[in-house]
Amino acid sequence: MVKQLINDFKKNFKRNSNFTQWPGLIEAYKEWLPISKKTPIITLQEGGTPLIELKSINKIIDKNVKVYAKYDGLNPTGSFKDRGMTMAISKAKEEGCKAVICASTGNTSAAATAYAKKGGMKSFVLIPDGYVAQGKLAQALVYGAEVLAIKGNFDKALKIVQEMSSKFPITLVNSVNPYRLQGQKTAAFEVVDALGEAPDWLCIPMGNAGNITAYWMGFNEYYQHGISKKLPQMMGFQAEGSAPLVLGRTIDNPDTIATAIRIGNPVNKEKANIVKKESNGKFIAISDKDIINTYKLLGEEEGIFCEPASAASVAGLIKLKEEIPKNSTIVCVLTGNGLKDPDCAIQNNEAVFKSGIEPELEIVAKSMGF
Numbered sequence: 001m002v003k004q005l006i007n008d009f010k011k012n013f014k015r016n017s018n019f020t021q022w023p024g025l026i027e028a029y030k031e032w033l034p035i036s037k038k039t040p041i042i043t044l045q046e047g048g049t050p051l052i053e054l055k056s057i058n059k060i061i062d063k064n065v066k067v068y069a070k071y072d073g074l075n076p077t078g079s080f081k082d083r084g085m086t087m088a089i090s091k092a093k094e095e096g097c098k099a100v101i102c103a104s105t106g107n108t109s110a111a112a113t114a115y116a117k118k119g120g121m122k123s124f125v126l127i128p129d130g131y132v133a134q135g136k137l138a139q140a141l142v143y144g145a146e147v148l149a150i151k152g153n154f155d156k157a158l159k160i161v162q163e164m165s166s167k168f169p170i171t172l173v174n175s176v177n178p179y180r181l182q183g184q185k186t187a188a189f190e191v192v193d194a195l196g197e198a199p200d201w202l203c204i205p206m207g208n209a210g211n212i213t214a215y216w217m218g219f220n221e222y223y224q225h226g227i228s229k230k231l232p233q234m235m236g237f238q239a240e241g242s243a244p245l246v247l248g249r250t251i252d253n254p255d256t257i258a259t260a261i262r263i264g265n266p267v268n269k270e271k272a273n274i275v276k277k278e279s280n281g282k283f284i285a286i287s288d289k290d291i292i293n294t295y296k297l298l299g300e301e302e303g304i305f306c307e308p309a310s311a312a313s314v315a316g317l318i319k320l321k322e323e324i325p326k327n328s329t330i331v332c333v334l335t336g337n338g339l340k341d342p343d344c345a346i347q348n349n350e351a352v353f354k355s356g357i358e359p360e361l362e363i364v365a366k367s368m369g370f
């Protein structure tokens with residue numbers, strides 16, 4: 001049975017199919033990436049994440065559409081950042097780097113540290129004090145980061161690390177590092193490999209706008225090589241209190257429950273605006289209320305626990321319901337795992353939770369309504 005499945009997988013999987021378990025995205029897509037035989041590949045076998053049909057969302061939209069989630073929260077450190085980090089850290093290692101640095105709303109710090117430590121490097125992370133979800137902070141600590149929590153937001157932290165890396169022998173691994181986007185573009189390859197064609201829409205949350213840029217690069221490369229026959233419209237979503245790309249101006253004090261995308265001055269803003277223009281896409285702001293409602297819906301109806309920032313992609317799609325073309329195929333990127341932010345989960349759910357129940361059958365049964 002398993003053998004049969006592996007054989008089917010090999011038959012259907014078009015590129016580099018000489019492996020029996022997913023080898024990590026550099027190995028899977030090496031012809032498409034700027035690596036050489038000399039590059040030491042630092043991998044946790046990231047990528048190869050599932051594309052899951054969201055039947056409850058198909059029903060809400062009701063236009064014979066097929067909506068899928070690209071569930072990148074299933075990467076080794078629980079977010080899409082692993083795609084970029086396997087490349088950035090492998091290239092840093094190749095260049096003889098001994099330490100890396102990043103600013104982060106949480107996920108980048110977790111991924112950077114996991115890969116840096118695996119590659120035998122130090123990892124320094126600057127985070128906005130008090131605005132990083134507990135799960136992400138726990139990861140950075142367990143992987144062995146040196147964490148510097150600063151009294152300021154992500155934008156301030158990014159400025160500092162950019163300067164630090166220009167003055168000291170330390171490699172910057174935020175998405176201004178070009179290898180990050182190279183690694184992240186493989187998510188678009190995987191989407192096309194799984195669907196056999198590019199989707200009509202790609203819906204994605206935006207913070208620093210690296211990921212939307214990387215997806216667009218990936219879709220374009222496959223398109224230019226004739227692997228797909230079309231390009232998607234790129235739909236980027238931000239939280240209302242933190243929507244510089246939607247409003248077209250820097251936000252000094254960004255605010256949202258989706259702390260991953262609490263960014264007021266995205267470093268990739270010019271690139272993101274080009275993506276919007278070239279793909280005939282849209283950038284839309286979503287309220288925290290809609291983000292949380294969709295977050296709960298994905299958990300309760302689809303069995304998918306993503307983080308609030310990720311739910312913005314599906315919430316955004318629902319908001320654009322009237323504009324969705326009939327019979328279209330849509331992919332929503334779920335960028336991070338819900339376990340990253342347990343406080344948000346515990347405060348935002350409709351579950352029944354009764355505590356202090358005596359351990360007696362009758363009492364338990366009664367509490368259950370029997």
Ligand code: F0G
Binds near residue numbers: 109175212309335336
């Ligand atoms: N979703 C999640 C879960 C994220 O962590 C981020 C960014 C984004 C979406 C937005 O991606 O910046 O490429 O537009 N997190 C960064 C971090 C900023 O530090 O972890 P983007």
